[in-house]
Amino acid sequence: MTDSPSTAASSRRLDPVAILAALAVVAAYARAIWFTPPERVQGFAQKILYVHAPAAWVAFLAFGLTALAGAGWLFLKDERLDRFAESSAEVGVVFTTAVLVTGPLWGRPIWGTWWTWDARLTLTLFLWFVYVGYLVLRGAIDGRESRARASAVLGILGALLIPFIHLSVYLFRTLHPMPVVARPEGPTMPPVMLKTFFLCFFAFTLLYVALVRARVAYAADRDAVEDAARG
Amino acid sequence: MPDNAIYYRLAYAATLLLYAGYALSLAWRRARLARRRAGHA
Numbered sequence: 001m002t003d004s005p006s007t008a009a010s011s012r013r014l015d016p017v018a019i020l021a022a023l024a025v026v027a028a029y030a031r032a033i034w035f036t037p038p039e040r041v042q043g044f045a046q047k048i049l050y051v052h053a054p055a056a057w058v059a060f061l062a063f064g065l066t067a068l069a070g071a072g073w074l075f076l077k078d079e080r081l082d083r084f085a086e087s088s089a090e091v092g093v094v095f096t097t098a099v100l101v102t103g104p105l106w107g108r109p110i111w112g113t114w115w116t117w118d119a120r121l122t123l124t125l126f127l128w129f130v131y132v133g134y135l136v137l138r139g140a141i142d143g144r145e146s147r148a149r150a151s152a153v154l155g156i157l158g159a160l161l162i163p164f165i166h167l168s169v170y171l172f173r174t175l176h177p178m179p180v181v182a183r184p185e186g187p188t189m190p191p192v193m194l195k196t197f198f199l200c201f202f203a204f205t206l207l208y209v210a211l212v213r214a215r216v217a218y219a220a221d222r223d224a225v226e227d228a229a230r231g
Numbered sequence: 232m233p234d235n236a237i238y239y240r241l242a243y244a245a246t247l248l249l250y251a252g253y254a255l256s257l258a259w260r261r262a263r264l265a266r267r268r269a270g271h272a
Contacts, residue, residue, distance in 0.1 A: 018254075025250070029243060044236035051246045094253045098246045105242040109235035207250060214257050221261065225268050 021210035024203035028196075036196040048106040049180075050196055054204040055098040056124075060162050062092030062208060063131060067159035070152030079223070080216075082148040085155055086138060087215035089131050091208055096128045111175060119172035123165045130158035144223075 032050040039046035069085035072078070103121065104114040115121065134154050141147035164171070169178050181187040187194055 029247070033243065038232065040232060042235075043233040044239045045233070047239040048242045051242060055246065091253075094249060098249055101245050101249070102242040105238045105245070109233065109238050211250075211254065211257070214254070214261075218257060218261050218264065221264050221268070225264055228268075 015210060015213055017206070017213055018210040021203070021206040024199075024206050028200045028203035031196050031199055036193055039193075042110055045106055045109045048102050050200045051204075052099060052102040052106060053181075053197070054200045055095045055102065057201060058204050058208045059092050059095040059099055059127070060166070061205070062088045062095060062212075063127065063155075063159050064162060066092060066131075066134075066155045070155035073148050073152050077145075077148075079144070079148070080220075082144075082152070083216050083219040083223070084212070085148075085152065086135075087212050087219055089134050089151075089155060090215060091211045093128065093131050093135065094211070095204075095208070096124065096131065099124060100128060116175055118175045119168040120165060120174055120176040123161055123168055127158065127161045127165060130154070130161065134158060 028050070032047055036047065036050070038044045066085045066089040069081045069088065073081040073085065103124075107116070108114050134151055137154060138147055138151050141150060168174060169176050180189055181194070181197060189197065
């Protein structure tokens, strides 16, 4: 199945979801910077949590949906699923990069080191490599169907790392902090910090939706232009 | 309380740059595609 090319006017129009996402992200940063107190023991470095944890959540969401869309493509051969998988993987790589940049910026003042080969950190780096590899693989295959098939398989296999990363703090001896919100006994954060935390989760999830919508629209236009060029 | 505000400022600046940079790269790619489409029309 193919989409008709979007018109030049529609590609110039600003997506309302993108406007909402931009406003939510600005609100989240403003609340985290100016309206949330620093934590007593960790100081201001604790505020890195508000951009680090939501980025990790979005990365897992993005790669999980990449795998689902890839599996869907294997059954249905619908090009829209492949375009969604490609877009979600690319946005997921952006958010995983944010995780890998903000983690060491927290680790340096709190652990005294930028990086340690701890299970969660190492597996997250592997996840980043797998999906960068996914994007490189897509660029290396010309045929649309073979590209979709190969990347669907890699997308599904890559997502198998997600449960290991999530459970790594329980499965392995690790320096990484245990969850402070998603725990059976309830969150350990004060309400003012918890509100900021949830606002950041909401804002970055909305940003993911906006970026994927834009990326899918680009992929549909690109395929239409390629089809037109082939005649 | 430890004086480590520089790290969180760097983290916030880096993430903002990353997300804004990616959004700009998408806009740039769409503009390039529109020029290519105009070339075919």
